Amino acid sequence: MEKELAGKVAFVTGAGKARGMGAVTAATLAARGATVVLSDLCRARPELHWGALTVGDSPEELERLAAEIRTMGGDAHAIAVDVTDRAQVEAAMANCVDRFGGIDILFNNAGTVAGAAPFLEVSDADWGLSFAVNVQGMINTCRAAIPVMLTRRGGAIINNSSLLGITAVAGYSAYTTTKHAVVGLTKTIAAEFGGGGIRCNAICPGMIQTQMGVTEAEMMAREHGVSMEEAKQMMSAPAALRRCGTPEEVGDVVAFLAGPGARFLTGLAVPVSGGFPMGL
Numbered sequence: 001m002e003k004e005l006a007g008k009v010a011f012v013t014g015a016g017k018a019r020g021m022g023a024v025t026a027a028t029l030a031a032r033g034a035t036v037v038l039s040d041l042c043r044a045r046p047e048l049h050w051g052a053l054t055v056g057d058s059p060e061e062l063e064r065l066a067a068e069i070r071t072m073g074g075d076a077h078a079i080a081v082d083v084t085d086r087a088q089v090e091a092a093m094a095n096c097v098d099r100f101g102g103i104d105i106l107f108n109n110a111g112t113v114a115g116a117a118p119f120l121e122v123s124d125a126d127w128g129l130s131f132a133v134n135v136q137g138m139i140n141t142c143r144a145a146i147p148v149m150l151t152r153r154g155g156a157i158i159n160n161s162s163l164l165g166i167t168a169v170a171g172y173s174a175y176t177t178t179k180h181a182v183v184g185l186t187k188t189i190a191a192e193f194g195g196g197g198i199r200c201n202a203i204c205p206g207m208i209q210t211q212m213g214v215t216e217a218e219m220m221a222r223e224h225g226v227s228m229e230e231a232k233q234m235m236s237a238p239a240a241l242r243r244c245g246t247p248e249e250v251g252d253v254v255a256f257l258a259g260p261g262a263r264f265l266t267g268l269a270v271p272v273s274g275g276f277p278m279g280l
């Protein structure tokens, strides 16, 4: 039987970290038959580090992750892209169209936790970084991909927001603000380009065990003077399923939203959280 994403070309941003949602989702899309382009910064941007949380700054690691997918039988390629740089994004998408014939699926996954702090404590620089990566980055990739998708009479865009894109708790101000903007962008694109066959949905992950999730658990462990295991339990206890999620579980939802089973779904912000009750 033909794989459900056979013949599709998928572009994934922020895919340069092992066990990140980008790299794992790229592997899932490839396993379902898509040609995948993994992209990430591939250059040092220390201002985007947050505590122990690093970025995908290694071109060798990005290439290794693409090669790993090829070893598993998938068709995967690596391209360096800083999503905040519109010219770089345009060039990378043009490169993707030249080499693979188009773009059918865009997973806007790149994100930063810069500015995930109490409102009065966030610097101008961190507000700027949060908007530049989490919002302008997705605007840049969408502006480059949508005209290509329209020529192919359709496409699927999946934007990685957060539970903090549909609710708010104290202490994550810039992150919460920009992730809400991601949902607004998602609905705007869904409304404007549905007639051209483009569907656009957001996913809103809760606690997911990536480096970002682990960093958050470390912060909680320090704050409450508990072990990492206890911190993870504290974080996941309120969830109906009583656990954190895995990047694979996110990848499955993205692949569904990208595929034929979701052909009548657009403009949604889908919580991927194991039933986590968030704040306001």
Ligand SMILES: NC(=O)c1ccc[n+]([C@@H]2O[C@H](COP(=O)([O-])OP(=O)(O)OC[C@H]3O[C@@H](n4cnc5c(N)ncnc54)[C@H](O)[C@@H]3O)[C@@H](O)[C@H]2O)c1
Residues within 6 Å of the ligand: 013, 014, 015, 016, 017, 019, 020, 021, 022, 039, 040, 041, 048, 054, 055, 056, 057, 081, 082, 083, 084, 109, 110, 111, 112, 113, 133, 137, 160, 161, 162, 163, 204, 205, 206, 207, 208, 209, 210, 211, 212, 213
């Ligand atoms: N881990 C969680 O619990 C969680 C929860 C909700 C939402 N999210 C969101 O999921 C997405 C993926 O996060 P993750 O947990 O896999 O973390 P991650 O740190 O592994 O992934 C983020 C990726 O974005 C890349 N990136 C940052 N700035 C970039 C730029 N300017 N250009 C290109 N790439 C850039 C980083 O290099 C990194 O590879 C993010 O948007 C994050 O906000 C994560």
